Every structure is written in structure tokens, then in C-alpha cells.
Amino acid sequence: MDDLPLPPILPAPLTVEEFHARLAALSPALPRRLRQCAEYLAANAGRIAVSTVAELAVGADVPPSALMRFCQMLGFSGFSEMQKLFREAYAPGLPDYATRLANLKQSGTGSPAALLAEFIEAGRLSLEALAKSVDEAALSQSVQLLASAGTIHLVGLRRAFPVVTYLAHVFEKMAVPAMLHDGAGRLDHRFALRPGDVLLAITFAPYSEETIALAQDARARGLGVVALTDTLTSPIARHATTLLTVPEVDFGAFRSLSATIAMAIALAVAVGSSRR
Amino acid sequence: MDDLPLPPILPAPLTVEEFHARLAALSPALPRRLRQCAEYLAANAGRIAVSTVAELAVGADVPPSALMRFCQMLGFSGFSEMQKLFREAYAPGLPDYATRLANLKQSGTGSPAALLAEFIEAGRLSLEALAKSVDEAALSQSVQLLASAGTIHLVGLRRAFPVVTYLAHVFEKMAVPAMLHDGAGRLDHRFALRPGDVLLAITFAPYSEETIALAQDARARGLGVVALTDTLTSPIARHATTLLTVPEVDFGAFRSLSATIAMAIALAVAVGSSRR
DNA sequence: GGAATAATGGAATAAATATTCCAAAAGCCG
DNA sequence: CGGCTTTTGGAATATTTATTCCATTATTCC
Numbered sequence: 001m002d003d004l005p006l007p008p009i010l011p012a013p014l015t016v017e018e019f020h021a022r023l024a025a026l027s028p029a030l031p032r033r034l035r036q037c038a039e040y041l042a043a044n045a046g047r048i049a050v051s052t053v054a055e056l057a058v059g060a061d062v063p064p065s066a067l068m069r070f071c072q073m074l075g076f077s078g079f080s081e082m083q084k085l086f087r088e089a090y091a092p093g094l095p096d097y098a099t100r101l102a103n104l105k106q107s108g109t110g111s112p113a114a115l116l117a118e119f120i121e122a123g124r125l126s127l128e129a130l131a132k133s134v135d136e137a138a139l140s141q142s143v144q145l146l147a148s149a150g151t152i153h154l155v156g157l158r159r160a161f162p163v164v165t166y167l168a169h170v171f172e173k174m175a176v177p178a179m180l181h182d183g184a185g186r187l188d189h190r191f192a193l194r195p196g197d198v199l200l201a202i203t204f205a206p207y208s209e210e211t212i213a214l215a216q217d218a219r220a221r222g223l224g225v226v227a228l229t230d231t232l233t234s235p236i237a238r239h240a241t242t243l244l245t246v247p248e249v250d251f252g253a254f255r256s257l258s259a260t261i262a263m264a265i266a267l268a269v270a271v272g273s274s275r276r
Numbered sequence: 277m278d279d280l281p282l283p284p285i286l287p288a289p290l291t292v293e294e295f296h297a298r299l300a301a302l303s304p305a306l307p308r309r310l311r312q313c314a315e316y317l318a319a320n321a322g323r324i325a326v327s328t329v330a331e332l333a334v335g336a337d338v339p340p341s342a343l344m345r346f347c348q349m350l351g352f353s354g355f356s357e358m359q360k361l362f363r364e365a366y367a368p369g370l371p372d373y374a375t376r377l378a379n380l381k382q383s384g385t386g387s388p389a390a391l392l393a394e395f396i397e398a399g400r401l402s403l404e405a406l407a408k409s410v411d412e413a414a415l416s417q418s419v420q421l422l423a424s425a426g427t428i429h430l431v432g433l434r435r436a437f438p439v440v441t442y443l444a445h446v447f448e449k450m451a452v453p454a455m456l457h458d459g460a461g462r463l464d465h466r467f468a469l470r471p472g473d474v475l476l477a478i479t480f481a482p483y484s485e486e487t488i489a490l491a492q493d494a495r496a497r498g499l500g501v502v503a504l505t506d507t508l509t510s511p512i513a514r515h516a517t518t519l520l521t522v523p524e525v526d527f528g529a530f531r532s533l534s535a536t537i538a539m540a541i542a543l544a545v546a547v548g549s550s551r552r
Numbered sequence: 553g554g555a556a557t558a559a560t561g562g563a564a565t566a567a568a569t570a571t572t573c574c575a576a577a578a579g580c581c582g
Numbered sequence: 583c584g585g586c587t588t589t590t591g592g593a594a595t596a597t598t599t600a601t602t603c604c605a606t607t608a609t610t611c612c
Contacts, residue, residue: 031589050325050363053570063591068571078571080598087326112419113412116542120403123538127396127403136389143388159445162438162537169435170530254446254541258534261438262399265530266392307559307609329600339561344601354601356568558609563602570597578589 012075012082016045016089022074033062037070049086053079122251123258129247130259142226142242142267147274149198149224152178155214156202156228159255163202163228163264170265174272183210190217198224202264204248204255207235215239228263288351288358292321292365298350309338313346325362329355398527399534405523406535418502418518418543423550425474425500428454431490432478432504435531439478439504439540446541450548459486466493474500478540480524480531483511491515504539 013019020042027038040060041048047056057064068079076082146152152171156164164180171178181189193199199218203211212235215225219239227240230248237243244267246259289295296318303314316336317324323332333340344355352358422428428447432440440456447454457465469475475494479487488511491501495515503516506524513519520543522535 033590052568054568064570065572065591066589069590080570111412112415112542112546113410115546116410116415116539117407119538119542120407120535123403123534124400127400127534131393131396134389134392136387139388139392159442161445162442165441166435166438166533169437173529253449254545256534256541257442257537258399258403258532259396261533261537262395263392265532266388266395269530270388270391309560328598330598340600341561341602342559345559356600554612556609556611558607560607561605563604565600565602567600568597569599570595572595573593575592576590578587580585580587582583582585 012077013085016086019074019085020045026074033066034070034073036060036062037067041070045086048083049089118251119254119256122249123256125249126247126256126259127262129249130262133245133247134263135244138242138244139267142244143270143274145224145226145242146198146200146267146271150177150194150196151192152176152271153181153193153197153199153218154178154202155181155199155211157183157208157211159257160202160204160208160211160260162257163260164200166261167200167264167268170268171272174268176268176272176275181214190214193218193221193223195222198226200226200228200267201236201240202228202260203234203236204230204260205234212236212239226267228260228267288353289361292362295350295361296321302350309342310346310349312336312338313343317346321362324359325365394527395530395532398525399532401525402523402532402535403538405525406538409521409523410539411520414518414520415543418520419546419550421500421502421518422474422476422543422547426453426470426472427468428452428547429457429469429473429475429494430454430478431457431475431487433459433484433487435533436478436480436484436487436536438533439536440476442537443476443540443544446544447548450544452544452548452551457490466490469494469497469499471498474502476502476504476543477512477516478504478536479510479512480506480536481510488512488515502543504536504543 013022023038023042027035027042030038037060040056044056044059047059051059053064053067057067060067071079071082074082076085154164154167154171161182164182168178168180179189179192181192197218199215201211201215207229215227215236216239219225219241224241225239226242226244227234227236228244228246229236230245232243232245234245244263246263248255248257248259250256289298299314299318303311303318306314313336316332320332320335323335327335329340329343333343336343347355347358350358352361430440430443430447437458440458444454444456455465455468457468473494475491477487477491483505491503491512492515495501495517500517501515502518502520503510503512504520504522505512506521508519508521510521520539522539524531524533524535526532
């Protein structure tokens with residue numbers, strides 16, 4: 001007659017992040033159907049706000065009742081309460097934004113505001129693509145390599161130049177020894193690269209001869225080279241110790257650079273804090 | 277007995293953009309309650325996917341039945357059909373992205389990947405904030421002013437420097453006469469500013485003395501000054517002919533620059549095409 | 553100013569959706 | 583292999599949510 005086998009009732013997650021953490025924590029120790037739920041929801045959390053129990057159940061390939069049980073095991077009273085979390089999380093950021101963007105785009109094609117809307121969109125898409133495609137292993141290796149460098153040499157010309165100037169600024173702020181190769185006066189500072197130094201080279205199609213040449217030279221002299229480029233098949237890939245790629249969405253002939261800069265700062269800050 | 281006063285039955289919008297266009301077209305000619313619906317939905321279209329009729333009705337301050345009628349007048353069979361449009365539009369972009377981001381952030385606080393996730397997020401928030409806050413009038417005026425310039429002078433130091441270097445690159449590509457004031461060698465090129473020229477000055481807190489001084493000097497000599505800064509109360513505001521602000525979200529001590537660059541390219545491309 | 557028409561709000565109804573419950577199946581342990 | 587516990591699927595129920603209908607109120611036009 002004792003009907004209190006209730007597994008310790010967990011408190012419901014209060015934020016989307018807590019939700020993901022809970023999912024990751026419970027997932028391995030779950031029976032089959034419930035694990036299916038966990039995996040599907042982890043991969044499609046964005047759908048929760050706009051789907052019904054039945055739709056999600058189909059997606060996860062479980063009966064609706066299994067999904068129901070799953071919600072309760074997470075600590076929610078039911079599916080609706082869980083959905084509420086996602087609907088509220090969704091509210092502040094996107095809705096007004098998407099609307100404004102639509103209005104901007106509509107305000108006459110070719111108008112400055114419409115152009116701006118396009119670049120904003122390109123930037124956002126680039127950032128999203130980066131989030132999806134980042135190679136965590138290559139990133140950590142690059143950080144390690146740069147953190148171990150004597151001096152970090154920065155090279156990147158034309159459209160990549162703004163990124164290296166920003167890096168130079170960030171490294172300076174963090175007191176990391178770095179040297180910017182800017183090609184001013186056509187001076188060639190290749191002999192500034194000394195054993196134990198590392199080169200951080202950035203180039204995108206159409207690739208800069210000079211950047212690639214410097215990478216090749218550094219590599220030939222046994223220095224580490226971290227390359228930041230657009231594809232795995234970039235000509236700089238063959239001269240790189242570690243290779244980072246960022247998928248940048250162009251609008252017209254111009255690149256938003258958002259993703260590249262995000263990657264560059266993350267790299268710089270990680271290096272700066274690991275040298276300390 | 278004739279009960280066919282049916283106003284010409286419009287076809288329902290098939291995309292979110294069509295929806296906005298329809299709204300804008302019908303809105304002015306609508307009776308009071310229906311106009312309230314149109315206005316509220318135009319400003320909060322993002323909410324449609326995640327709200328109930330009752331919630332939206334409260335937001336628009338109309339009874340649910342009015343909202344219902346409104347949906348039907350747009351050509352939908354009812355609210356559910358309209359909501360379907362928004363739920364489907366919502367699906368592809370965000371969900372996978374948000375999920376990946378959550379996973380990245382979780383991969384150990386302080387790890388490079390987690391840092392990257394933060395910067396991606398900061399960049400995206402900045403872009404969204406920019407979309408919401410852009411002052412279209414100031415933007416067009418700035419474009420006109422720059423388009424009428426003899427030579428465009430670019431100034432921006434420290435964290436703003438990457439932006440001006442990118443602008444210099446874009447202007448060069450578009451064959452717009454522009455001069456970059458980079459402070460190299462502490463040379464002061466203020467006498468390069470000639471009548472009919474325009475200065476584009478970029479600075480963020482903590483504001484650069486040099487940038488502000490150059491703007492002040494240009495203004496005193498009767499030149500146009502377009503200022504790109506972070507707030508309306510920036511010290512450069514008093515020296516500006518037109519003022520553009522971008523709300524940039526920082527993470528830690530570092531700025532993502534995404535929004536600033538989006539604004540800068542839009543400006544440059546608009547100027548370039550209007551000079552042609 | 554009054555008849556005709558359009559718009560409105562609220563209550564009644566229909567439909568969709570979430571949630572519970574329980575009998576059957578599967579897994580586990582002695 | 584047989585009793586026990588856990589997990590599962592589906593059907594029954596409860597709840598929420600959308601939708602319709604109609605009497606009342608405002609507008610328009612003559």
C-alpha cells in the first residue's frame with residue numbers, strides 16, 4: 001500500500017540554460033524513450049516554444065505520454081509549464097527585432113536604411129553560422145599555441161586588416177607582446193620573426209599573396225602558424241599549424257566581418273587570460 | 277434575403293513579408309478596433325508565433341473577437357492559420373543556433389569555446405539592438421552629406437580604428453576619395469581638410485581626445501562632420517553636423533564592433549552608390 | 553432626425569490540446 | 583522460470599483555446 005516511490009522531486013529549471021544543463025546531466029541515466037526525448041529536445045530546443053506536445057512527440061519518435069512524463073521528470077508540472085519557459089525566453093530579444101528589420105528593409109530598396117538592414121542580417125547570419133560550425137578542438141589548440149609564443153606576430157591585409165588592427169589593440173590592452181605587420185611603406189618585417197614566436201595570419205578570398213608568403217616563410221623556419229581563413233581549402237591551409245575557419249556571409253561585394261571579429265576577440269582574450 | 281455583402285475575399289499572405297505589406301496597405305482604411313489590431317501586430321509580429329488569441333487581444337487592447345475578425349479580413353481562415361505562418365517562419369533560423377550556442381557556453385566556463393559563445397552572443401545582441409534603434413533620418417542625412425563631400429576624411433583611434441580602416445578599404449574599392457587619419461608617427465594631418473571636404477569621426481567611451489579635437493577643428497572651419505558614437509550625449513555630439521549612434525553590447529572589457537561595422541559599411545556603400 | 557448599415561463585445565459552442573490513468577509489455581532478480 | 587518492479591502506449595478525460603453567433607451600440611447617409 002505504500003505508494004510513495006516518488007523519485008526525489010527536482011525543482012524545475014528557471015532558465016533555458018539551466019534547462020540545457022539539466023538535460024545534459026540526466027540524459028545518460030535515462031530509460032530508452034525518455035532518453036529519446038532528452039536528445040530530441042536538446043537538439044531542437046528552439047521548437048519547444050512553437051510546437052504542440054503531439055508535434056514534438058512525432059519528432060522525437062515517442063508517444064505523447066512519454067514526452068509528458070519527461071516534462072514532469074524535469075520538475076515541470078507538465079508540458080505547458082515547460083513551454084512557458086521557452087515562450088517567455090523568446091519574447092524580449094527577437095520579436096521586435098524581426099519586425100523592425102522587416103520595416104527597415106521595406107523602407108525603399110536601395111535606401112540607406114534598407115542597406116543597413118541587409119548588413120545587419122548578413123552579420124547575424126554569419127554569427128549564427130559560426131556558432132554552428134566552430135571547431136572546438138582547433139580553437140583550443142590555437143589558443144595553446146599562441147599562449148606559448150614569445151611574441152605574437154599579426155598579419156592580414158585588405159579586408160582582413162581591420163581584424164588584425166583590432167587584435168593588436170586587444171593584445172596591447174592585455175599586455176601580451178604582439179607585433180602588427182601592416183605593410184606600411186612596403187617594409188617587410190619578416191626578420192622580426194624569431195624562434196619561439198608564433199604568427200597569426202588572417203586572409204580571405206581573394207587571398208593576399210603577402211600574407212600567404214609570410215606564413216610560408218614562418219613555417220619554413222619552424223615557427224607556429226595559426227591561420228584564420230574562410231574555408232578548409234584556402235591556400236594558407238598548407239602553411240598552418242592550426243587552422244580556424246569562419247563562414248562569413250557576404251552582402252554584395254562586402255563582408256560583414258562580424259564572425260571573424262568575434263572569433264578573433266575570443267582567441268585574443270583566451271590567450272591573454274591563459275598567459276597570466 | 278440576399279446575404280452576400282462579403283467584401284472581396286483577399287488571398288491570405290504567404291510569407292511574413294507579405295503579411296507586413298498587407299498590414300501597411302490596409303491599416304489606414306480600417307475602423308478603430310481593427311486598426312488597433314493592425315498596429316499592435318505590426319509592432320509585435322514576433323509574438324504571434326508564441327501567443328494565444330487572448331494574450332494578443334489584451335496586448336492590442338481589443339476583445340478577442342475583434343482580433344478574430346481581423347485575421348479573417350487578412351484572408352486567413354482564422355487565427356490558427358495566421359499563427360501557422362509565423363510558427364513555420366520561425367523554425368529554420370534560430371533553433372539549431374540557440375542550441376549550439378547553449379552547448380558551446382556550457383563546454384566549461386573560461387574555455388575558448390565558451391568565450392567565443394559569449395562574443396557571438398554580444399555581437400548578435402548588438403546587431404539586434406541596432407535594428408531596433410536606428411535613426412533613419414540621421415542616416416539619410418549623413419549619406420547625403422558624405423556623398424556631397426570633396427574628400428572624405430576618416431578618423432577613429434584605438435577600438436574605433438579597425439572600423440575606419442575597413443571604411444578606408446571599402447571607399448577605395450568604390451573609388452570614393454577618402455583619406456585615413458591614422459595618427460601614425462604622431463603626424464597631424466589636420467591641414468589636409470579643405471573646404472568642401474567632410475569628416476567622418478568615430479569614437480566610443482572612453483572618448484579619444486584627438487578624434488574630438490579634429491572634429492571640433494573641422495567644424496570650426498565650416499566643414500561637415502558626421503559623428504558615429506555610442507550615445508547621444510557623447511562629447512563629440514556638439515561638434516557634429518549629423519550624429520549616428522550604435523548601441524554596442526560589451527562582453528567583459530571588449531566590444532564586439534559588429535553593429536558599428538554594419539553601420540559603417542551601410543554608410544559607405546550608400547555613399548558610394550549615390551555618388552555614381 | 554431617423555432609417556439603414558457597419559462595427560462591436562460578450563457569451564455560447566466547437567475544436568484542439570494537454571494531461572491522467574491503467575492495462576499490457578519489458579526488464580530484473582532470486 | 584515465476585514473481586516483482588519499471589517502463590510503455592493508447593485510450594479516456596480535463597482543460598485550454600479558438601471560433602461563431604447575435605443582441606447592442608455606433609456611424610453613415612438621406
